[in-house]
Amino acid sequence: MSVATLVKEESTGYTKHDQLFKQLIHTFFEEFLAAYFPEVHRNIDFQSIKPFSEEVHTDLLEGSTRRLDIVIETKLKGTDTIIIVHVEPQSTTQTDFHDRMFRYFSLLYNKYRKPIIPIAVFSYDESWEKDEYTMRFPFFHVLTFNYMTLHLQKKNWRDYIQSDNPVAAALLSKMGFSNEERIQVKIEFLKMMARMELDPARQRLIYGVFETYLKLNKGEEEELMKEIKQMDDAEKILELPISYEERGIEKGKKIGEQIGKERGEQSGIKKVAREMLKKGLSIEFIAEVTYLEKSEIQRLAKECKENF
Template sequence: MLIKENPPKPTYTKHDQLHKELINTYFQEFLEAFFPDVHDNIDFHAIKPLSEEVYTNVLKGNTRRIDIVIETTLKGTDVLVIVHIELQSYKQNDFHKRMYHYFSMLYNKFQKPIVPIAVFTYKEEWETDQYTMEFPFLHVLTFNYLTLHLKKKNWRAYIHSDNPAAAAQMSQMGYKEEERLQVKKEFLRMIVRMELDSAKQRIVYGFFGREESINFLLLHKCN
C-alpha cells in the first residue's frame, strides 16, 4: 500500500511531538473539549494505545508515521473500536486522500471500526473532511472524518473550563495580536485552578513556553 506525500514536506517538529504527547496524556479531556459526541460514547476504562504505525511509499522511499492510534470499546458494550487522530501542521491539498489511505491500512490490519479525526494547526483556511471516489457512471465511496481546525476556534469559549487539553490548545486558536496578553493570562488562571502535577504541567506549559509562562505568572499574578 502506497502513501503519496506532496513536497515540500516540513520536518516533524518538536511542536508536533508536543501535540502528540498532549493528546496521549489527556485523551479523554481532548475528546471532551472538542469532540463531545465521541467522548460520550466510548469507554475510557478500556483505553489501549496501539504501537505506532509506519508506512512506506516503496516507489519514492518516503515513510510516514500515523500519529495517534488508540483502541477502546463503545460505552456499555464489548464492541472494540479504534480512534485514529492525525495532526496536520501545514496545508496539503490531498490530505483527505491520505486520511483515507490511513483508514484503509488500519482497517486492513485491525479489522475493527475506526473513528478518524484530523487536527489542523495551520493558519490557512483549507479544510476538507471527506474523500470521494466516483466515476460518471458509478459512485464508489464517500469517506468522512472528523476535523478540528484550531485557528477557527474561539479561545474565550474554553476559559471557564478546567480542561488541560483545552488550556494548552488555546495557544493555537484564533485570536488577534492585541488579545495575546489576555489569552496567556486566562491560560495561567486555568493552570492555577487545575493544580496539575509537575509532569503534566510541563506538557501544558510547553504550548506557551514554560519559563516565559512562569515569569509572566510571577510578574502579573494572574490579575
C-alpha cells in the same frame, strides 16, 4: 509488515509540531475528546483504552516513511464492540490531506478489521479544510469517506477558559485571537493552570505546547505581571512559572531533585519516566522533563519491554 511501514510521504510534513500534538493527546486523550469531540467522549469506554504506541506511532523512518500519529483501541460504552480511534494532527496545509486520511483509514481497517473513528486536527493558520474524500466517475459514485475535523484557528479561545481542561489550556495559543488579546490569552491560561494544579511533568508539557505558539515579548511580559498583581488570585498565579524558558527549567530541576531525595535518590523520577514510556512518549521529551540521561531512559525502555 505493519500498517506503519506501508505509509509513505512525498514531503517532510511531519514536524516537531506534530510530535508536540501527539504527546499532548496521548497524555490527555480523554480530556482531548471531552474538549473538542464531546459526542465521541460520551460514547467511549475509557477503561478499555489500549494505545498502539509500539506498532503505530508518529516517527520518521528511512527518509520519507511515516507512521500514523495516534491510534487507540477501545470499546463503545456499555458494549463489547471494539473500535479504533485514529487522530492525525496536521501542522501544515496539504491539499491532498483528505486523500491521505482515506489511505490511512484503508490501511488501518485492512489490518484490524474494526470500526474506526477518524479525526484530523488542523493547527495551521490557513483556512483550508476538508472533511471528506470522494471517489466517483461521471457514470458511477464509488464512495464518500468522511472524517471528523478540528480546525483550531476557527475556535474562539474564550469558549474554553472556564473548562479547566488541560488540553484546552495548552491549545488556547493555537485558537483564533487578535494581537491585542495576546496578554489576556496568557492570563487566562495561567488562571486555568492555577486551578488545575497539575503535577510537574504534565504542567511542563502544557506549558511547552502553549509557549511554542504564544511567547510574549519582554514588554508584554511586563504588562502581564502588572495585570496579574492586581488580580484577587495573584498570589496563586505568581507561584506558577510565568515562562518555562526563563523560570520553569530551573524550577523543574529543583522539583526533580526534591523528588529524588524524598523517594530515594532518583527512583521517583525513574518511576515517572517508566510511566511516560508506557504512554508512548518520546525519549527526547522524557529526558527534557525528567532531566535523566537519554542512555538511562533507553535502558528503562528496554527493561519495560522485557517485563511486558
